[in-house]
Structure formats: C-alpha cells, structure tokens
Amino acid sequence: MADVSSATHEFDLVLLGGGTGGYVAAIRATQLGLKVAVVEELILGGTCLHRGCIPTKAFLKSADVYDQVKSAAEFGVNVKGDIEFDYDGALKRSLKVVEGQYKGLLYLFDKKYKIPVFIGRGELIDDHTVGVTPKDGSAPFSLRGKYIIINTGSRPRPIDGVPYDGKQVINSDHAVVLDKLPKSFIIRGGGATGVEWASVYHRYGTPTTLVGNVVPMEDKEVSDQLARSFQRQKLPVIQGARPTADDIELGKNGVKMRVKDAKGKESVVEGETLLVAIGRQGNIEDIGLEKLGIETKGSYIPVNDMQQTKVPHIYAIGDVNGKQLLAHTAMHHGLIAVEHIMGLNPFPLNEEMNSPSCTYCEPEIGSVGLSEQEATKRGYNVKVGKFPMKPNAKAVIEGHPDGFAKIVADADTKDLLGLHIIGPHSTEMIAEGGVARLLESTPEELAIAVHPHPTISEVIGEAAHDWLGHAIHI
C-alpha cells in the first residue's frame, strides 16, 4: 500500500469504499489523470472478490467437477476406485483463486496506477472531506476531495430476531471461509445466493434443505424449471415458506425451523447450520450522510443516471445506491460516475433493462430485461418465443440438455424486452442479450444473426425463430 504519512491529503477524487465499483472507478479516474485515494474498511476488492461472486463460483466449480467425475464413465472415462469429495481441497482452491485475483488488484493499485488505499473506517466530515479512522489504531486523519464517490456496498440482511453468530447461523460471508462442512444445512432464501449455496452443498453430498421461493425475481418459467431440476436432483425445497424468528429454534444439536409450504402443509426442517440468504441491505450507517443532507431510501442512497446524490459532486455507486446489487452493475456505475466527473458525457446504464443477472447453480441461469410476467404487468402487448435445450445437439453432447431460452418482446413494436436462459453456459450466453438489448434489437434480428452450429447459443436463435412463428429443430 502507498505510504500515507508522506502523501498529501488533497485529492481530486476520494472513494469511500474499495469494493468492485470503487476500485474500477479509482482505476478509470487515474487513467483520466485524476489524483485518487481509496478508503476501505476491510480489504480492497470488497464483497464480490472476497466474500461473494468469486469464492462462490470457485465452490460451484468444485461441485461441477465432482458431478463430472461421477458421470465420467458415460463419456468413456473409467475411474477404477472411489471418488471422494475433499471439502478442504475445494476451500483451499477457492481461497487460492481469491488470493490470485487480489494480488492482481494490488498490482494494479500499487504498481501500475499507484493509487493510495487507506484501510480504515471512513466518514463524510463535510461535503469535501472524508475522515478516516485507521484500522491499525493509528491516529485518525482526513482526506479532502474535489469529488467523492460513496461505494460502501451492502451486507447480508439477517432474519429479524435471529442475529448471525457465524457458526450456527451464518450468511454467505461466513460460508466462503467455513473451515469444515457441517453435517447438514438449512438454507433460508431462494434468490441467487440461496440457490447457489444450496447447489454447492447438496452436490457436495451434505444434506441441505432450501426454504423459500426459487429465484422469485426470474421469469416464472425459469423459476419453475429450476424447481423441477432441483426436484430431479433430489434437493429438497420448501417453496412459499416465510419463517420468522418465532419459527426458528436454535438448539445444542442444531437448528429447527417450522415451515409452511405454498400449499399450507406444515413441517419442521432441521440442520446443523442455518445459512440465511434473504437479501442484502446497503451500508449507509455512520458515514455522515445526515450531516450533508444526503437522503436515503430504505437502506440505499438514491442517485440520478450519472450516479450523483443530491450533492452533485458526491456520487454513490454499486450496491449502496440500491439500483441493482450486482458487481458488473457497480463497475459500470463506477465508469459512469468518473466519466461524468470528467465531462465525458457517459451513456447511462438502464440497469433493469440492459444489465444481465446470472445465477450459477446447476443448471445456470442468465437473464436480462423483463420477465414475461413483469412485461405483461406493465401493459406491453407481450409475445414470447421459446426453445428447449433438449433438441440442441451441443447441450446433448455436454450431457446437460435441460432448460430453454425464452425471448420476451413487444408484439406491436417488436422491441426485445427480455431474454431468459436456463441451462448450460447460460451465464456466458446472456452477454449476447446485453448487447442485443443495448442495441435495441428485435427478435427478427436475433433470428437473422448467425448462431454457430453446434453451439448451445443456437437455442437463442431458435427462440427468436419461434417468436416469429417458425422454429426449425422442434
């Protein structure tokens, strides 16, 4: 890290928070000639790198490998002997991946761009000053910035009355460093985080029960497909349940949770450990917002298209502005804020319509824009096109011919409103949807565009043909 004591404390831009959006903003600002400092409470890289996206996907990859090894004979690869899942090995690899990415980030900050990072608690003192209480106990100091970007991120929300203890009741922050697997899990919450961890632990062989609606923000056909897939994988899911603290009993031998499923059937689920993934909340406390009259809404800081708060030279990017709690969205916020500071007239991001969501459970989900249900609710004359993975040769070859691609578009204007994919490589394939949405594409254009053969991406082309009324391979 850069030497603080000798550094002047006057900057063009001070980043309050060195998570994904913050570090991207810091790098871009430095490229553009600004003098930048970052204040970060925990560690440069934030949730995504250290406690979120990256380690989770490493754990998921280990589950994929385990599945692949178990089914190897089907592909002509014979394993003569037992196959053992080594959780410690998976954990170590995850930590190693994170460490490697972290080192890359440190290289960019320390060597390439020479951006000072102050590890400590930051707080807005006035509209140009961030006070820093260093983590190492040294004396507090202040950083002055012509511009300030708030990027304090978010944290897992607890169930009211059931605080996290990091052992019996954990969240994703704890899961990524869990040093050994409990005997069994209850996972409360079926959003992306919940289904990913359920997909990890279930496939690791640990009895796991998922309590909550499965990816409720996705298109209903996608949620239904994932629920069916979990059922086939024998991963127990209790949809519709919304247990409160009253339904949860933390005992010596584990957790008991009273649940009522969507059909009203009551039961008690048990697990050694309860992983809670019911959502996140913005980190807005004790950072001096009130002092400056920067308003909050719920746990988030409202901003405009350029990510400006009500104080025009103070921006808020990433999770804490509450627009869309995704790392790539934070990155784009960072770029937009900095380019706006520089007067570069950046293109605004339409998070809801143009920024894809990815869920990396088995099977994967990638989606962008509106679901059929949401589009209908908003009054569009909705028309959908759909094509399953089953007839797709490459999906069959890869051994995962489950899922589909679905196109939601306006029947009147032909505007593509949403693309939803569940099945192999969905998280990679959805990038096409991001480009198609940005360029205001139509289903006809996606049908004319060449999707190479044999690839799974052909299902997108076929879904577009289906939208036009004439898929070929079904």
Added chain:
Amino acid sequence: MADVSSATHEFDLVLLGGGTGGYVAAIRATQLGLKVAVVEELILGGTCLHRGCIPTKAFLKSADVYDQVKSAAEFGVNVKGDIEFDYDGALKRSLKVVEGQYKGLLYLFDKKYKIPVFIGRGELIDDHTVGVTPKDGSAPFSLRGKYIIINTGSRPRPIDGVPYDGKQVINSDHAVVLDKLPKSFIIRGGGATGVEWASVYHRYGTPTTLVGNVVPMEDKEVSDQLARSFQRQKLPVIQGARPTADDIELGKNGVKMRVKDAKGKESVVEGETLLVAIGRQGNIEDIGLEKLGIETKGSYIPVNDMQQTKVPHIYAIGDVNGKQLLAHTAMHHGLIAVEHIMGLNPFPLNEEMNSPSCTYCEPEIGSVGLSEQEATKRGYNVKVGKFPMKPNAKAVIEGHPDGFAKIVADADTKDLLGLHIIGPHSTEMIAEGGVARLLESTPEELAIAVHPHPTISEVIGEAAHDWLGHAIHI
C-alpha cells in the same frame, strides 16, 4: 420414410441433398406451405450430423472429461485409483448422440412435417426434373419441382496421389466410426478439422503428430496462441510443412512422411494411420449441371445473395456453393433460398463478415469477420483491442486462463470488423460477435454493453475498453 410409390411425383420444391442446409430448407418450405421432396444419396442429416460437427464434438467432449478427471484433485475431488480412457465408450457415446439427433430429425420429417425423403442418387434431368436412382436397387424415377435446391455438400479432399483407403489413410468420415484407436497418428492439415482431431487423439493418449499450419485462416495472434498451447500440451506440430505424395510412404507397419518445417528443417514423422484434413471439395460431379448450363467454379456452384444459380428457379446452398463450408451457414442459406422462393425478401447473409467460425480443440476458438491481417490487407485503418484470459476471474475458476479476446475495428469509421476469441467457451461467446456484426456495432457499444461478472465474456468488454484505450483489469 414416406411411401414413395403412392406419392405423386410433382412438387413445389425438390431438394437435391438432405444435409444440414437441405433439411432446414425442406422444413422451412413446408412451414410456408410448399409441397417438398428431398433426394438424399446417403442419409438424412448429411455430413454435419453423421460424419462431421456432431460426432467430432462428442469425441472432443470425452477428451475434455478425461482432462477434467485427471485434474480433479486440484478442485477438491479425489480419485482413489486408476483413470482409464475407454475409446470404445467414447465411440459408443458419439454414435448414441448422433443416433438421438437423427431420430429427432426423422420425427420432424416423418411425423411433424411429413416430408418425403428419397434415398438414392439424384441428378438434374432438365431444369424442373430430378432423376432418382434409388439406393435399394428399385427402378429409377423422376421428381418434378417448380423449384430445385441443390445441396449436395462436400467431401474431404485427398492428397493428390494418396487415395483414401479408410484404414491406413483416412479422413474425418472414417475417423468418426473408427472402431479402434491405432497406435499412433499423423494428422495432415491444421485447419479446424485437423486441429480438432489432433486435440482429440493427443488427449486420448495416442501419439499424434500434426503436420501443417495451425488454423491458418484465423487471426495470426490466434494461430500463434493455439500453436503455443499445443506446445505446452506437448502435442507435436510441424508448421509450414506441405508434403506431397512423393514424401509419403505407406508401408506394412504404418506411414512415413518426410516433412520440412517452416525453418527448413527436415525430418520424418511416422504413424500407424494418416488422417488427412487438407480441405474439402464440393460435390458437383454427375448431378447434371452441364446439361443445364449451370456453371461451376473450382468445385463449387456460384450463386447470388439469394442462393440462385444462373437458372433462377434452381438454387444452390451450403458447402456446394463454396461461400463458406459451415453448417450454420448452410442453414441460413436454406432459409434464405426458401424465403426468396416465397417472395419474403429475406435479409442476405454476409458469410465472410457475419457468420462465425468455431474450432472446438482445447483451447476453443470462436471468430467472426476479418482478422487483423486481412483487414489491413484490404486497406482499412485497422485498430485492435485485446484482453487476455489470464486476469479473468471466471477463466481462472474454470482452470483455463489461457487465450484472449481481440477486437478488430476501423479506426476511422469505428466499425467492428472482426472479433476473435481463443479460450474457454469461445464457441459460445462468439454468438455475441454475430449479433454485434449484424447490428453494425462499434467497440464503444461493446464496452458500454454489460458483460456480467464473473463471466469469461467480460474479456470481450475489456477488449472493447482496450480498443478505446483503457482496459480496466490489466
């Protein structure tokens, strides 16, 4: 198959050839209300389904699984015992995949669209008549069509003076049904087919030498990257060699080939079997072209944008028109020809600029449009943007952080001219390039488009940022 004898022999459209382009054209024409017949010499589905794309990718998948099982411990999956590659298992799976796809196609023809398929040798008798000599030896007959589409495909070209015997000297047609692995291979030809089979056999553990320039049609940096990767994998490649029949000795114990590499160094390579993959040639012989004055060029039938030959109601689609010998190109030709017949004014396909190529060796390659070298040769003011896989978190997580994405664009007009990707999932990710090219995108648009995190597709966004002068994560 439909009953021939009772069928009238008058059709709206006769397809001469039931390969990929032909079957797609037949289905689309039937959807549009045409009465269609297909004449196919061998088997419905053609090269791609039975002897090309599909079985090859199944064999490649088995190699991927073998690699993954061998490296499983790195991901926390311990295999206690020997790992054996079972070629017979891989072959059986490939045949099963092909059989499944073939059954799907038969369902479409026999049950859903009820399109008669005549298995036999077809030949143009006059400009509305295809004569058929049935394969089963029954009496020849004729089919009349208001329109005719020629889709006779292509076949592997032999080395002059070294005919295929299917045992010692084979091509990809033979490889897909090879009932046991020879002790060693020479593979002559480094195009997509050659490198794919080299990647299969080398990873199966069979000593294999590749003789020829590695993917010479790809961007030079892609070819160089693949050559380096093969070197790291210890797959011997002799680039620059162009052996003729004089250099090849077919002996009792195998094949000897005298080769001279790019640096002029001479050596002799040996193998039990020689797999030749030096290119393909169109099937234009004895199908009556001369009679109708339909000209040929080399071994191909020139056509216009709507796939019409010089006889306007006779079209030629797919490999035999020589525009681009790829299955997805053939499919689009089929759609265009049929929609043109119906007066639907189809959007023409710019094969060279808008139809991606995929190579499924390890590492994969996906590309669309012009290479840097080709764009320069054509006088564009070429500017490139590039981003490596190495810093990409998802590529690291998947254990394959080799390769890069490269954007070729016109510095003056900002037009995207080409996208080239080598590395994991390239063949899926290139679909984005197809859409971006069709929609006449610019690098700036690809940078603004959201590539979700963590995905490998981020390298495309970063390559676009690099083109603009400011990649972030490097």
